[in-house]
Amino acid sequence: MENSILFSLRLSLQVAAVSTVFIVLVGIITAYVLARKDFRGKEVVDMLLTLPMVLPPTVTGFYLIMLLGRNGLLGRPFYELTGLSIMFTWYAAVIASFVVALPLMIKTSRAAMESVDKNFINASYTLGRSELETALKVILPLSKKGIIAGAVLSFARAMGEFGATLMLAGNLPGKTDTMPIAIYSTASSGEWSKANVMVILFTMLSGLFLYLSNKLGKRLI
């Protein structure tokens, strides 16, 4: 198989895996706060975090450029401080996947946490357990199903991320061309046989991944 295909495959898996780690960490905490806490503007926060799910990925990508580009809100001070730019690196691909896939994690985990019977939580409190202990030992284990489902969906979405990644990380062969981006440029330059191989590989991989996660989910639950 061509080296460029292997590179893209490895990059896609790497980007999806790294962004999923952050998605799980941030997603669980955010979902917990949204499920269990009452504060002003809660639904606005939820709306903002969910937007990337419904916006065209190019719009999300555009916002990310405004934020992280060399002249962006965060990008400029970061560049002045370190002389580095996040744009057009594989980190940018991770950030794009993170932002686009995070809502899937938050939505499913929040729903799972909200459906935990309140009596379990109250029982934990009356047994003298703190909020943190209750969250870790009661709420999270009882929301396991939703959390796993959210992580799987997020990983799959991160693997397939295209639009925002293209805007933020660009299409640099051997550097930021994840599978979806490599497939796009291969097909548009008319290399159909190569595109064929990539598409079949990607489909098989995604199918295998979903199959395994279903199986794993059944065993864990």
Add this chain to the structure above:
Amino acid sequence: MDGFSLDVEWEMGNELAVLVGYSGAGKSLTLQAIAGLMGPDEGNIRLNDCVYFDSTLKINVPPQKRSFGYVFQDLALFPHMTVNENILYGAKGLDKRESGDALREMISVFHLERLGNNLPSEISGGQKQRVALARALIRRPQMLLLDEPFSALDNPVRREMRKFLLKIRSEFNMPVILVTHDISEAYTMADTMIVYAGGRIVQTGPPSEVFNNPASQEIELLLKSGGLFNYPRIILTAFSKKAAR
């Protein structure tokens, strides 16, 4: 139902008090207020010299810091933990050796031998009941609160559990508040009966008194209860809560 208001005032000693009344009379809400799971709008909740809630002093001790064993109507045994893990979850503040000793004691007192590694879904209703009691009592709380704990049991098991609870109470020697809508349960168990209706207390007293002179001597009974008990005692005064259901 919204706009429900509860307005009650009573006190008890080291005894078994039964809150009895129709569903929706505010009995469970009272237990939740005592345990700190919901805050009354006003009033105060005290156990001996310890103030748990006082609206004028702005004191509201969180449930974790109140030492009340609480058994919920649906028991709320953690489905993902074994019997042992459920009981040990209540052993907050004990070190490993202490909690091991306490667990062994609870297992023997509550006849749970050989069930330690089972999940709640794998044991019978009566066994679940005993696990819930063991979990609530392992850290020797100052008081035991029971919210219709026997309502899901078959009659023979329920009768057995009532007897068992009386035995446990004498063994652990602590005040118990039992909520029930079962009059015969109230009659057979109670040292003091507190009769609820529509968020208010309509009568308080020993079961025989309540049964012989129902409701008509309401005021006299309420006055009497004020000076009956000395130590330890829990005092609740005039609180009301609008609870949305």
